[in-house]
Amino acid sequence: MDSTLMENTSKHGGLAAEPVAELRQVIQGVLAAAEETYGAEALEPGLERALAIVQTNPEFEEQFENQLITLIDSPEEGVVEVVSFLMHALRWEAVREAVEEKITNPRGDVSNIRLYEAMLDSFTDSWRDRDLYVRFAGS
Template sequence: MGSTTPPGESPAADPLTRFQSIAQDVLDSAEHSCGVEVLETNLERALELLRRNPDRQSQFEAELVALIDSMREGVVELVSFVMHELRWPAVEEAISRRISAPLRDVSHLRLYEAMLEAFSDSWRDRDLYARFEAEGRQEP
């Protein structure tokens, strides 16, 4: 009788609603902690939810872009983590547009650049996360 839905998530909830809840967990944790270790469990949950619902990609992309525009604590980590794996062009383009024509606060430019770097195999922050650190050790 085991459930495949992680604790704290309603199996009946719409995938977008579940993603929003996970994203909020990431943002709340980031607000009250230092370091990505505290965030990684929820980052993994977010990634797995996005992978399990490819039919909702356009909705998830819109949600990620809205998060990028909010620039709250934890957004860079969430977007970077999931996009390093998924590399959705619409999210990459949205970030690139914000770099080439910053809409608001120019001080966010470095944060946009950090998120864009995650789309590369050579993302320099990848070793901050257990998922990618283990992969890095396996490379020759």
């Protein structure tokens, strides 16, 4: 086993969990930044990093979907941006279904329905917030 592989294995408790843990860490950074700032431009580098992790590790799609579905259960500051940015690029059906479920069967704070509607909008080509992000502006 080469030293890089050993280092990655020991650092993250096994190779299989590494991309999932890395995504979780990047998302937490985005959520922390969202608490401290207003504006998508401050969040976009973290969102781009999250998208890169997901796109370079397609074998972990199910675990990544679960991470995002867990996020939507309690949409704190920044969750709408994370889910919307990633889903505008990826359009994962499991995440769409989870968001739709939150809209059709709201539990708890019904004011969150607007947040879920904003997330659902990101699954369309005409997502109204796409121009907030360099990646999607002009598309």
